[in-house]
Amino acid sequence: MLVLRSEVQRISERTGLKPDDFAEDSGKQIYEYILKKREDGSCIFLRNNICSIYDLRPLVCRFFPFYLKQVGSQDYLFSFTKECPGLGRGKPLTGKFFRHLFTYALKELNHGS
Numbered sequence: 001m002l003v004l005r006s007e008v009q010r011i012s013e014r015t016g017l018k019p020d021d022f023a024e025d026s027g028k029q030i031y032e033y034i035l036k037k038r039e040d041g042s043c044i045f046l047r048n049n050i051c052s053i054y055d056l057r058p059l060v061c062r063f064f065p066f067y068l069k070q071v072g073s074q075d076y077l078f079s080f081t082k083e084c085p086g087l088g089r090g091k092p093l094t095g096k097f098f099r100h101l102f103t104y105a106l107k108e109l110n111h112g113s
Contacts, residue, residue: 001043002031003058006111011056030109031060059108063101076102 008019022044023033035058036044045053051061065084068076078098080087 001035001058001060002026002028003033003035003060004030004108004111005032006108007056007058008033011053014056015053059105062104066098066101068102068105078102 003023008023011017011022012019019033023035026032026034038044038046043051045051051057065081065087066078067081069079071077
């Protein structure tokens with residue numbers, strides 16, 4: 001899972017872990033790090049099927065199962081992956097939810113660069 005430098009710094013500060021304990025260089029420009037996984041392939045921060053850093057979870061975790069597709073020079077479209085077992089369950093998501101998510105993403109991407 002790709003993460004921003006600012007996210008790695010925030011996780012490190014709040015957990016007391018060194019970045020090398022949970023992330024490695026991705027070789028990419030925007031998402032500079034990749035979270036390490038356990039031997040079974042699960043996230044290093046998953047404990048008893050619950051995220052142990054939920055309040056600090058990276059942008060890609062906040063978006064899942066959604067992602068943004070650029071459809072024009074400044075236009076984006078939310079899409080989703082069908083891998084999520086929770087699709088179609090729970091309360092319907094509103095335009096307000098997606099606007100908030102998009103605004104949060106812009107803030108994080110600007111802070112992370």
